[in-house]
Amino acid sequence: MGTEEKLNTLAEFVIKGRHIDAKKTAQELLDENVTPQVILDEALMKGMAVVGEKFRNNEMFVPQVLVSARAMKLVMTILEPYFTASSISKKGKIIIGTVKGDIHDIGKNLVSIMLQGAGYDVVDLGTGCTAEKFYDEYEKNEANVVGMSALLTTTMVYMKTVIDYFKDKKAEVPLIIGGAPINQKYADEIGADGYAKNAYDAVILVDKILEKL
Amino acid sequence: MTPKERIQAAMNLQPVDKIPVMCQFSIGHMLQQLKVSPVYFWFDQQTFAEGLIQLRDIYDFDGILISLHGHDPNWKQGIKEITKTNEAEVVEWKNGDKTICPFNDLPYYEFKNPESPPDISAFELSQLPAKLNYIPVSQNLHFKIDEEHKFDIIHYINEKCGDKYSIHGEITSPFDYLLDFLGHQEALISLIDYPGKCKTILSHFTKLIKNLAEEMCSAGVDAIKISSPFAGAGFISPEDYSEFVLPFESEIAHAIRNKGIHVYTHTCGAINDRLELMFDAGVSGIECLDPAPIGNVEIEDAVERIGSKGFIKGNIDSVNLLLNGSEEEILSELKKRIEIGKNKKGLILSTACSIAPAVKRENILLFRKAVEKWGQKKN
Numbered sequence: 001m002g003t004e005e006k007l008n009t010l011a012e013f014v015i016k017g018r019h020i021d022a023k024k025t026a027q028e029l030l031d032e033n034v035t036p037q038v039i040l041d042e043a044l045m046k047g048m049a050v051v052g053e054k055f056r057n058n059e060m061f062v063p064q065v066l067v068s069a070r071a072m073k074l075v076m077t078i079l080e081p082y083f084t085a086s087s088i089s090k091k092g093k094i095i096i097g098t099v100k101g102d103i104h105d106i107g108k109n110l111v112s113i114m115l116q117g118a119g120y121d122v123v124d125l126g127t128g129c130t131a132e133k134f135y136d137e138y139e140k141n142e143a144n145v146v147g148m149s150a151l152l153t154t155t156m157v158y159m160k161t162v163i164d165y166f167k168d169k170k171a172e173v174p175l176i177i178g179g180a181p182i183n184q185k186y187a188d189e190i191g192a193d194g195y196a197k198n199a200y201d202a203v204i205l206v207d208k209i210l211e212k213l
Numbered sequence: 214m215t216p217k218e219r220i221q222a223a224m225n226l227q228p229v230d231k232i233p234v235m236c237q238f239s240i241g242h243m244l245q246q247l248k249v250s251p252v253y254f255w256f257d258q259q260t261f262a263e264g265l266i267q268l269r270d271i272y273d274f275d276g277i278l279i280s281l282h283g284h285d286p287n288w289k290q291g292i293k294e295i296t297k298t299n300e301a302e303v304v305e306w307k308n309g310d311k312t313i314c315p316f317n318d319l320p321y322y323e324f325k326n327p328e329s330p331p332d333i334s335a336f337e338l339s340q341l342p343a344k345l346n347y348i349p350v351s352q353n354l355h356f357k358i359d360e361e362h363k364f365d366i367i368h369y370i371n372e373k374c375g376d377k378y379s380i381h382g383e384i385t386s387p388f389d390y391l392l393d394f395l396g397h398q399e400a401l402i403s404l405i406d407y408p409g410k411c412k413t414i415l416s417h418f419t420k421l422i423k424n425l426a427e428e429m430c431s432a433g434v435d436a437i438k439i440s441s442p443f444a445g446a447g448f449i450s451p452e453d454y455s456e457f458v459l460p461f462e463s464e465i466a467h468a469i470r471n472k473g474i475h476v477y478t479h480t481c482g483a484i485n486d487r488l489e490l491m492f493d494a495g496v497s498g499i500e501c502l503d504p505a506p507i508g509n510v511e512i513e514d515a516v517e518r519i520g521s522k523g524f525i526k527g528n529i530d531s532v533n534l535l536l537n538g539s540e541e542e543i544l545s546e547l548k549k550r551i552e553i554g555k556n557k558k559g560l561i562l563s564t565a566c567s568i569a570p571a572v573k574r575e576n577i578l579l580f581r582k583a584v585e586k587w588g589q590k591k592n
Contacts, residue, residue, distance in 0.1 A: 017405065058446055058483075058486070061446070061448060061453065062401050062449065063401040063449065063453065066402045067402055070402070101315065103351075103352055103353055104352060105352075106397055106448075109398065152241075152318060152570075153241075153532055153569040153570055153571055154241050154315070154317050154569075155318075181532040181536075185537070186537075197506070
């Protein structure tokens with residue numbers, strides 16, 4: 001099997017969530033001196049882009065996305081040593097978290113998966129995040145974008161608190177939001193820099209925002 | 214017709230004198246309307262029951278959904294201290310756990326020693342609960358069912374107003390118990406990795422829930438709602454729905470119908486691709502039918518497809534319409550459903566998902582206003 005064919009096979013294993021096969025194939029590619037950057041770009045990101053699109057089109061659902069993400073993450077574990085050696089370039093760093101008062105994280109986790117699959121470095125702060133936590137982590141990580149998630153109508157209002165906090169600190173990082181009760185109108189009202197309806201659209205949104213910067 | 218008769222007729226797909234109205238509440242909305250202690254509202258049967266009755270009176274709904282049951286009369290025994298902040302009341306238990314009860318939302322727990330969900334790869338049947346003594350209300354939030362007082366609240370509300378209003382109980386889908394038992398993400402992955410084990414767990418919970426539902430029927434409810442929020446297209450495919458939800462909910466639905474009680478399923482979000490499947494479970498009706506953007510159900514299309522199969526309750530967007538819409542917009546959407554309901558037997562005017570916490574009282578009062586204006590048979 002040639003390199004290109006093997007990369008396509010790896011992408012297919014990621015799409016199908018065959019994590020053991022994906023790891024084995026990725027190791028073979030590394031052993032054949034294919035660079036981690038090529039594996040990331042031509043197999044992992046390619047596979048996860050298909051996953052994202054199928055998810056948006058209701059051709060794949062959460063369980064299937066989760067096993068694809070597991071395959072991607074397992075391959076990443078063998079690529080990881082190359083990150084520290086700086087032989088892999090990421091598209092940017094994203095801070096993501098569910099806002100204070102909200103313990104729901106499935107939607108946020110899906111966005112995190114899709115962003116990682118698209119080649120972003122994601123710092124996931126978990127649930128119940130305060131404005132201070134978002135800001136401190138943004139500063140510490142020098143993030144390019146900060147993403148907030150909320151499932152509840154009672155907690156989505158805290159997104160404005162976070163946005164106001166960042167304004168007070170004069171931080172110029174784009175702040176984006178998402179979650180079941182959120183829409184573009186609400187994002188505009190509270191001064192968010194973007195809104196995405198689903199995990200795949202979140203990737204498109206971040207791509208667009210970073211293109212402009 | 215009394216309100217009870219009206220809802221019963223709608224559930225039977227029989228003619229009604231006017232379109233029945235009955236919405237389900239979020240805990241946050243109830244708390245904000247009633248201005249009661251959130252700790253008492255969550256744990257104390259009397260406070261919760263009186264709140265449900267008071268809210269029915271405020272909104273003039275035709276029925277009451279008793280969303281929690283099995284309150285422990287001795288709930289205060291384990292409390293060390295209750296403190297109050299600007300945002301919540303906090304119960305500190307003698308065992309070191311904390312329950313934070315916000316004034317506008319569901320409680321949440323901070324456990325001193327949090328337990329990890331079981332590892333499904335090493336799962337054994339003995340890990341499953343022998344009795345169904347909890348309701349998995351939300352992620353990391355159980356409501357304990359007291360074995361000795363399982364249906365006291367149903368008896369209480371029935372005695373107070375059950376002759377006049379439709380009284381509905383609530384149970385939770387086996388699929389929800391599975392997600393809660395294994396942890397949501399692990400459970401969803403396990404549908405692919407360990408489908409057989411998932412079905413074993415689902416079968417076990419189905420047996421327990423079926424027993425609970427049958428007992429609930431005898432307690433004097435007019436209908437039972439099966440809460441199944443994670444069975445929509447936002448989570449699983451129609452194929453997985455057919456495999457992991459339908460057979461189990463079907464077993465419960467048939468047991469309830471065999472007792473002569475109506476049963477309906479509540480599934481949030483996008484369910485347009487599975488409306489027919491949901492009725493395949495043998496339910497009398499379905500609730501929610503979220504319209505876009507939260508869901509994807511168009512009411513005219515839904516009525517055409519499933520209108521003859523059973524009753525429909527829902528389709529009014531609690532967030533984008535009731536929370537953020539104007540009075541004119543709300544009335545216009547209500548009128549649209551009422552007009553459809555006048556041509557279709559079995560429509561109960563209701564919010565899709567629960568009334569969101571911050572929805573203004575006057576916006577919910579529009580439901581009754583709209584029915585009195587447009588929803589009477591003589592019109």
